[in-house]
Amino acid sequence: MACDLHIHTCASDGTDTPFMVVNKAKIAGLRAIAITDHDTVEGVAPALTAARLLSLEVLPGIELSTEEKNKEVHILGYLINLNQKEFLAQLVLFQQERKKRLVKIVDKLQTLGLPVTVAKVEAIAKGKSVGRPHVARTLMEIKAVKNVSEAFEKYLEIGRPAYVPRFKYTPVAAIQLIRLAQGVPVMAHPGLTGLDDLIPDLVKEGLQGLEVVYPGYSPQMVAYYYNLCRTYNLVPTGGSDYHGPEHENKEHLLEVRGSKFEVRSSDRLTHKFAEVTVPYATVQALKDLVRTGN
Numbered sequence: 001m002a003c004d005l006h007i008h009t010c011a012s013d014g015t016d017t018p019f020m021v022v023n024k025a026k027i028a029g030l031r032a033i034a035i036t037d038h039d040t041v042e043g044v045a046p047a048l049t050a051a052r053l054l055s056l057e058v059l060p061g062i063e064l065s066t067e068e069k070n071k072e073v074h075i076l077g078y079l080i081n082l083n084q085k086e087f088l089a090q091l092v093l094f095q096q097e098r099k100k101r102l103v104k105i106v107d108k109l110q111t112l113g114l115p116v117t118v119a120k121v122e123a124i125a126k127g128k129s130v131g132r133p134h135v136a137r138t139l140m141e142i143k144a145v146k147n148v149s150e151a152f153e154k155y156l157e158i159g160r161p162a163y164v165p166r167f168k169y170t171p172v173a174a175i176q177l178i179r180l181a182q183g184v185p186v187m188a189h190p191g192l193t194g195l196d197d198l199i200p201d202l203v204k205e206g207l208q209g210l211e212v213v214y215p216g217y218s219p220q221m222v223a224y225y226y227n228l229c230r231t232y233n234l235v236p237t238g239g240s241d242y243h244g245p246e247h248e249n250k251e252h253l254l255e256v257r258g259s260k261f262e263v264r265s266s267d268r269l270t271h272k273f274a275e276v277t278v279p280y281a282t283v284q285a286l287k288d289l290v291r292t293g294n
Contacts, residue, residue, distance in 0.1 A: 001031035002277035005059065006076065006188070006211065006239025009035060011043030012063075012129035015244030018047035025056055028274045032057035032283050034239065036076055038065060039094040040129040044082060059283065063188060064094075064174040065166065072166075073193055075174040076211065076237070079290045080183035087181035095129060097167035102130050108162040109135075109155065114144055132156045133243075171198065175206045184286050186237050189214045191221045196228070203232045208289055213238030213276050235285045238278045241271045 008014035009021055016024070018035065025033045035047045035058060044060045051058040062077045080087065102118060109116040116138055124141065125134040136151035145151040155162040171187075178185040186209035190196060199207070212225040213236075229236040 001280055003032040003280055003283055004239045004274050004277050005034040005237050006036050006241045007033050008037050008243045009043035010126045011040055012037035013131050013133040018043045019050040022047055022050040022056055024273050026054045031280050034059035034061040036061040036063045038063050038129050041082055066169045066171045066174045068171055071193055073171045074188035075171055076186040076188045077178035077183040078286050080181040084181040090177055098130050101164050104164040105135055105162050115142055171202055172205045179206050184208045184289050191217055209235035209237050211238055212236035215271050215275055237282055238276050240275045242273045
């Protein structure tokens with residue numbers, strides 16, 4: 001049965017609650033999903049509770065935001081231990097840094113004469129993991145822009161008047177943090193970041209998988225990353241990167257432009273729920289890594 005291993009909730013920059021996500025997965029006939037919110041696990045516990053009621057399997061996960069060579073590199077973590085104290089302490093630091101960045105972005109928007117406040121953005125965010133997409137939705141609410149895409153293009157992209165650099169955290173550090181929490185680190189959507197040359201070194205540091213199937217990937221990209229998984233003995237994973245109905249993931253579109261591959265529908269990646277799935281054998285492979293401690 002099919003599994004979607006890349007899903008976001010309102011605990012980060014998604015719009016659906018954990019219960020809504022689990023319910024959609026049940027209706028879609030999925031066997032398992034992974035909750036992979038940005039820099040937080042706040043959505044995992046409620047998803048696990050909902051999953052028990054609906055007889056669906058939920059993998060505790062996360063997506064850590066890192067930077068290398070001035071590009072974003074996202075590292076997914078699967079089957080993490082939600083009680084690992086050092087891991088949880090680091091997540092608290094991430095949220096503090098996100099809050100600092102938000103304050104700076106809001107200050108810049110206010111300087112531009114826009115009635116945006118931290119309180120407004122946090123009210124829209126609902127969860128603790130606040131990011132630029134929440135600022136974009138706030139700009140939509142005050143009718144400063146028509147959509148998320150315009151918000152990024154006009155204010156929030158690199159080089160735009162309200163852009164603020166993110167907290168610097170490296171892919172290697174993210175891999176080590178996930179391994180510390182007994183999880184399986186996987187490089188998210190490598191075809192969008194254009195840093196495949198990092199993969200051999202990241203494997204040496206403990207990387208255990210690549211997101212091989214992803215919305216917009218061409219057959220050539222899928223084949224290429226499957227081959228890399230065979231070369232480096234990595235688990236090939238995949239998922240929709242779902243954020244909510246009609247969600248437009250602007251940050252990923254920016255990454256697509258720097259890719260060496262052609263990505264289908266790169267002007268608008270909708271990330272529909274369960275649009276991309278993998279077989280349950282992928283989940284089993286992840287579990288085997290955790291069980292053996294590799």
